[in-house]
Structures are given as C-alpha cells and as structure tokens.
Amino acid sequence: MKESIIPHSRPTLSETDIQVVSQVLKSGNIVQGEHVGNFEKSLSTFIGHKGGVATNSGSSALHLALIALKISKGDEVALPSFVCTAPLNAIKYVGATPLLIDINPETMNMDFANLKRKINPETKAIILPHMFGLPADVDEIMEFEKPLIEDCAHSLGAKYVDERVGSFGILSIFSFYATKMISTGEGGMITSASLDLVENIKDLREYDKKEEWKVRYNYKMTDFQAAMGLSQISKLPEFVQKRRAIAKLYNQEFKDLPIEMPKEYDDRSHVFYRYIIKVDKNLLGIRKRLMDEGIICERPVYKPLHQYLDDRECLSAQRTWNRSLSIPIYPSLTDNEIERIISSVKRIFV
Numbered sequence: 001m002k003e004s005i006i007p008h009s010r011p012t013l014s015e016t017d018i019q020v021v022s023q024v025l026k027s028g029n030i031v032q033g034e035h036v037g038n039f040e041k042s043l044s045t046f047i048g049h050k051g052g053v054a055t056n057s058g059s060s061a062l063h064l065a066l067i068a069l070k071i072s073k074g075d076e077v078a079l080p081s082f083v084c085t086a087p088l089n090a091i092k093y094v095g096a097t098p099l100l101i102d103i104n105p106e107t108m109n110m111d112f113a114n115l116k117r118k119i120n121p122e123t124k125a126i127i128l129p130h131m132f133g134l135p136a137d138v139d140e141i142m143e144f145e146k147p148l149i150e151d152c153a154h155s156l157g158a159k160y161v162d163e164r165v166g167s168f169g170i171l172s173i174f175s176f177y178a179t180k181m182i183s184t185g186e187g188g189m190i191t192s193a194s195l196d197l198v199e200n201i202k203d204l205r206e207y208d209k210k211e212e213w214k215v216r217y218n219y220k221m222t223d224f225q226a227a228m229g230l231s232q233i234s235k236l237p238e239f240v241q242k243r244r245a246i247a248k249l250y251n252q253e254f255k256d257l258p259i260e261m262p263k264e265y266d267d268r269s270h271v272f273y274r275y276i277i278k279v280d281k282n283l284l285g286i287r288k289r290l291m292d293e294g295i296i297c298e299r300p301v302y303k304p305l306h307q308y309l310d311d312r313e314c315l316s317a318q319r320t321w322n323r324s325l326s327i328p329i330y331p332s333l334t335d336n337e338i339e340r341i342i343s344s345v346k347r348i349f350v
C-alpha cells in the first residue's frame with residue numbers, strides 16, 4: 001500500500017473556526033466590522049502594543065508600514081537576504097532602495113556586524129524578520145536607533161528575553177496566510193506602540209467617505225476572516241506547544257545523525273515555525289529520497305534575495321541556502337506522520 005503524502009506545511013483548522021466563520025456569513029455583515037476591531041484589539045494586546053490595523057495580507061501590512069514611516073524614493077531600507085520576496089516588494093512599492101544584509105549562519109537572522117558595516121545616513125528604516133520562529137538580535141539592532149519594522153510573519157508567540165517579538169518595533173507586521181502560525185486564509189496586521197501611527201494607517205487602509213482626497217488603498221480584512229483570526233489566536237499557545245514538542249522529539253531522534261539541527265538560545269524562545277536541518281553534501285539527493293517516501297521538504301526560502309538582485313556579498317546566506325532543508329513541522333501532523341518523518345530521515349542518514 002502506497003502511503004499518503006505528508007505536505008511540507010498545512011493549516012490547522014478546527015470545527016470552531018468553521019462555526020465562527022459561518023455565523024458571520026449568516027449575519028450578512030461580511031465586510032470589515034466588529035470582528036475586525038476585536039481581532040485588532042486581541043492581537044495588539046497579546047503583543048503589548050497600543051493598537052493594531054488588520055489588512056488583507058502581510059505584504060499590504062508592510063506596504064502601509066513603510067508609507068506611514070514616510071519612506072520614499074532615495075531612502076534605503078535594510079533587510080536580510082534570507083527571506084521571501086514580500087519585504088523586498090514592499091520596499092519597491094514605495095520606490096525606496098533595498099539595503100541587503102547578510103545573515104548569521106547559526107540563527108539565520110540578520111547579521112549585526114554586516115548591518116553595522118553597511119548602514120549609513122540614507123538608511124531610513126530596518127525591516128527585521130524573525131526567521132523560522134527564532135527571534136533576531138533585537139537589542140543589538142535597536143542600537144542603531146533607526147525606525148524598526150519587526151516582521152513577525154514566522155514568529156507570532158516567540159519571546160526575546162521577556163518580551164514578545166513584535167513589541168520592540170515602532171511598527172510590527174504579521175501575516176495570517178494559510179500556513180503561518182495562525183491563519184485567516186490570507187490576511188495581515190500592523191501593530192504599533194503609537195496610536196497616531198495606528199490612526200494614520202487605518203486612514204490609508206480604506207478610501208471611501210473621506211473629506212480630503214489623497215492616495216489611499218483598499219487593504220481591508222473581511223469580518224469572517226477576523227472571526228477566524230480570533231478563534232485561531234485563542235489556540236496559539238496550543239499550536240506553539242505542539243510545534244515545540246515535535247521539535248524536541250526531532251532533536252532527540254536526530255542527535256546522532258550527520259546533520260546540524262536548529263539551535264536554541266537561553267535568552268529567546270523558538271516557536272519552530274520551521275525545523276531546518278543543515279547537511280554538508282547531497283542536499284537535493286536527500287530531498288528527493290524523502291519525497292520518494294512521501295515526505296515533502298523544501299528549501300527554507302525559495303531563493304535568497306541576493307540571488308534575485310545579483311548581489312555577490314551575502315556569502316553566509318548563500319552557504320546556508322546551499323545546505324539547508326526544511327522538514328515538515330506543524331500542529332496538525334499526526335503521531336503516525338511524525339513517526340514516518342523520523343524513521344525516513346534516520347534511514348536516509350544511516
């Protein structure tokens with residue numbers, strides 16, 4: 001009997017999610033309304049920020065964040081190479097210039113020393129993603145006193161020292177795409193410690209019924225998505241616990257294999273949005289053998305940004321990309337699927 005495919009990622013949906021969404025649909029009030037307001041309150045309170053603005057994606061959240069900080073043509077925005085293209089796109093939406101920073105190969109987050117070397121007076125903001133669920137070096141990066149946009153798309157629920165990621169930036173953004181830490185199908189949010197910025201961004205999110213015209217957007221979230229978001233956020237602690245439990249099991253089972261496993265640090269908590277192993281040879285052969293056993297593994301980023309931009313200086317990002325593979329880890333993995341993943345990985349490396 002051929003065993004079923006274990007996807008690289010999958011949303012974790014419950015009967016409650018379905019019920020709350022259908023209640024909103026039945027009410028007929030389907031566009032931005034009270035559920036959106038409640039979701040904004042719930043997430044921003046959880047983060048420790050004063051307010052939030054729900055959007056239709058993480059990408060539009062990044063776009064509005066840059067507009068609110070008045071980033072435009074001629075300005076540079078720092079971001080790491082090892083991330084998806086969404087932050088790069090947002091920088092281009094406002095006509096600004098990306099300043100690509102290499103990564104620390106151990107944490108796979110923005111490298112402080114490389115940032116220090118490249119940052120300059122034209123650098124008007126830093127987009128700091130906490131990649132794969134591990135908080136970046138927030139304290140060091142805040143020393144530059146540049147406006148910080150924390151990108152928490154991978155790391156909702158993680159803590160740096162005693163504070164949640166997302167609470168440090170002047171603005172923080174989140175994504176609720178199907179397979180992120182929590183989901184609304186598609187969706188995003190911006191949170192801030194500044195209520196002025198929150199009001200400014202709320203104004204930019206919708207275009208209708210305004211006294212004065214300026215360019216505005218339609219980046220609103222629907223009320224049924226927000227109802228789902230509220231239902232999902234109530235399960236975030238459970239989701240994080242499950243991800244951490246699977247990671248612990250992988251750590252134990254893989255400890256004698258010739259692979260490098262994800263590291264954890266005393267001063268920050270990992271929510272294991274991804275479990276990334278590093279190997280020194282035959283990455284694609286290993287990936288193919290796992291795929292043949294029905295286990296879908298992916299490169300942790302499809303292509304690092306320096307490859308798209310033909311930048312030859314991000315050497316650690318390149319080397320990390322050459323040797324890293326993301327294996328399935330998510331709350332809806334069954335015990336049987338976890339067993340299959342463990343035994344296949346072990347079989348391949350013995």
Ligand SMILES: *Cc1c(COP(=O)(O)O)cnc(C)c1O
Binds near residue numbers: 059060129175186
């Ligand atoms: C998913 C993601 C985004 C963009 O979010 P969308 O909702 O897909 O637009 C931005 N940054 C990071 C790090 C992401 O993983």
